[in-house]
Amino acid sequence: DVLMTQTPVSLPVSLGGQVSISCRSSQSLVHSDGNTYLHWYLQKPGQSPQLFIYRVSNRFSGVPDRFSGSGSGTDFTLKISRVEPEDLGVYYCLQSTHFPRTFGGGTKLELK
Amino acid sequence: EVKLEESGGGLVQPGMSVKLSCATSGFTFSDYWMDWVRQAPGKGLEWVAEIRNKLNNYATYYGKSVKGRFTISRDDSKSIVYLQVNSMRSEDTGIYYCTTGYYFDYWGQGVMVTVSS
Numbered sequence: 110d111v112l113m114t115q116t117p118v119s120l121p122v123s124l125g126g127q128v129s130i131s132c133r134s135s136q137s138l139v140h141s142d143g144n145t146y147l148h149w150y151l152q153k154p155g156q157s158p159q160l161f162i163y164r165v166s167n168r169f170s171g172v173p174d175r176f177s178g179s180g181s182g183t184d185f186t187l188k189i190s191r192v193e194p195e196d197l198g199v200y201y202c203l204q205s206t207h208f209p210r211t212f213g214g215g216t217k218l219e220l221k
Numbered sequence: 222e223v224k225l226e227e228s229g230g231g232l233v234q235p236g237m238s239v240k241l242s243c244a245t246s247g248f249t250f251s252d253y254w255m256d257w258v259r260q261a262p263g264k265g266l267e268w269v270a271e272i273r274n275k276l277n278n279y280a281t282y283y284g285k286s287v288k289g290r291f292t293i294s295r296d297d298s299k300s301i302v303y304l305q306v307n308s309m310r311s312e313d314t315g316i317y318y319c320t321t322g323y324y325f326d327y328w329g330q331g332v333m334v335t336v337s338s
Contacts, residue, residue, distance in 0.1 A: 157330055169326060203268075210268035210284075
């Protein structure tokens with residue numbers, strides 16, 4: 110199975126600040142079709158996960174440009190600038206290149 | 222508006238079975254792959270199963286911890302995806318979400334399943 114390692118586990122932030130979350134995979138996420146199926150989700154307390162970034166760097170509908178994704182191969186990053194209260198929660202990365210699909214362990218973004 | 226609504230959860234005794242349903246609307250269900258993801262209390266997300274569309278011969282895939290006990294199926298005429306869960310164990314306790322496959326872009330609100338005697 111592809112192991113997805115997210116760091117840090119907890120990420121204290123001040124409102125208006127900038128943060129980065131890392132997601133590393135145990136093997137390349139480049140699919141045979143040439144695409145890289147690495148996605149980012151935010152889960153707020155008591156809610157379902159919501160897609161923020163798909164295929165490494167594409168913002169989902171309605172996601173502000175304060176969010177950006179980057180990376181390639183096995184090393185990926187989610188950056189959030191000018192953090193707002195609605196950005197708080199647990200972020201997960203997911204790889205859907207390989208079976209079984211695997212999620213990272215999560216990064217909790219919380220106020221300092 | 223895309224909607225996914227899970228149902229069928231509740232308290233289940235160990236060894237028993239349950240069938241979860243996910244009713245959908247607002248998109249062309251038959252075109253989409255569909256997945257189930259679960260979350261144990263206080264834990265992270267775990268992918269459970271995927272079913273592809275007719276174009277992909279309704280192929281199914283499962284996580285290792287559920288293979289042989291869980292069965293994913295779909296009814297394109299009703300826009301519903303199902304998850305049959307057999308031989309339930311305490312570690313199957315959690316919230317079960319259905320989600321549109323490929324990018325897991327839309328999710329239901331989840332249904333709680335508790336396995337306990």
